[in-house]
Amino acid sequence: QSALTQPASVSGSRGQSITISCTGTSSDVGGYNVVSWYQQHPGNAPKLIIYQVNRRPSGVSDRFSGSKSGNTASLTISGLQSDDAADYYCCTWAGGGSLVFGTGTKVTVL
Amino acid sequence: QLVESGGDLVQPGESLRLSCAVSGFNVNGRYVGWVRQAPGKGLEWVSILYSGDSAYYADSVKGRFTVSRDISKNTVDLQMNSLRAEDTAVYYCARVMSYYFCEDWGQGTLVTVSS
Numbered sequence: 001q002s003a004l005t006q007p008a009s010v011s012g013s014r015g016q017s018i019t020i021s022c023t024g025t026s027s028d029v030g031g032y033n034v035v036s037w038y039q040q041h042p043g044n045a046p047k048l049i050i051y052q053v054n055r056r057p058s059g060v061s062d063r064f065s066g067s068k069s070g071n072t073a074s075l076t077i078s079g080l081q082s083d084d085a086a087d088y089y090c091c092t093w094a095g096g097g098s099l100v101f102g103t104g105t106k107v108t109v110l
Numbered sequence: 111q112l113v114e115s116g117g118d119l120v121q122p123g124e125s126l127r128l129s130c131a132v133s134g135f136n137v138n139g140r141y142v143g144w145v146r147q148a149p150g151k152g153l154e155w156v157s158i159l160y161s162g163d164s165a166y167y168a169d170s171v172k173g174r175f176t177v178s179r180d181i182s183k184n185t186v187d188l189q190m191n192s193l194r195a196e197d198t199a200v201y202y203c204a205r206v207m208s209y210y211f212c213e214d215w216g217q218g219t220l221v222t223v224s225s
Contacts, residue, residue, distance in 0.1 A: 003152070038153075040153075045216065045218055046145075091210075096166075097158065097165075099143070100155065104153070
């Protein structure tokens with residue numbers, strides 16, 4: 001199973017909005033509404049920030065939102081803050097018992 | 111809460127067993143997965159233990175790694191045989207929910223395969 005495609009890096013100024021894309025195929029992203037997103041700060045374990053495409057776990061800021069169109073899922077971070085600087089990964093079911101992560105995106109806050 | 115243990119420095123070809131101690135839920139009938147992250151690289155699924163004995167393995171570890179649960183200890187273990195340099199990574203265990211997202215993660219354990 002090939003990794004989902006994400007941009008290597010995205011940057012934005014504090015207060016701005018950025019969007020990270022996650023592109024797969026009709027066999028993974030496009031086939032199921034179970035895309036999740038994870039935030040990972042250096043040296044830390046990943047943290048769930050979005051599940052089932054657009055749902056937020058309790059305690060996660062509403063500045064994080066998710067969506068999906070066709071074979072591409074997206075994570076939008078609005079009102080960018082310094083603490084949002086991290087790596088972000090998408091993940092989805094890929095059939096046959098497998099899950100697949102995206103290639104990861106490094107977010108830089110200018 | 112999930113806590114991994116067992117990471118170590120081993121030589122190529124050797125074996126290692128990782129353990130994921132779970133508290134707060136019963137591993138019997140729950141999905142628990144292992145994810146690894148090589149130094150400076152992204153996240154990669156290694157194995158997922160579903161209900162019963164059904165399990166998924168990444169192609170890169172199929173035939174070498176085996177995942178299992180110990181109900182008496184409430185742990186999920188990953189037996190890793192014939193280790194290779196490319197298996198060097200931080201290994202995380204995570205609770206996989208029914209809609210295939212990881213709600214909880216352990217802190218990770220480092221496996222280094224080097225001669």
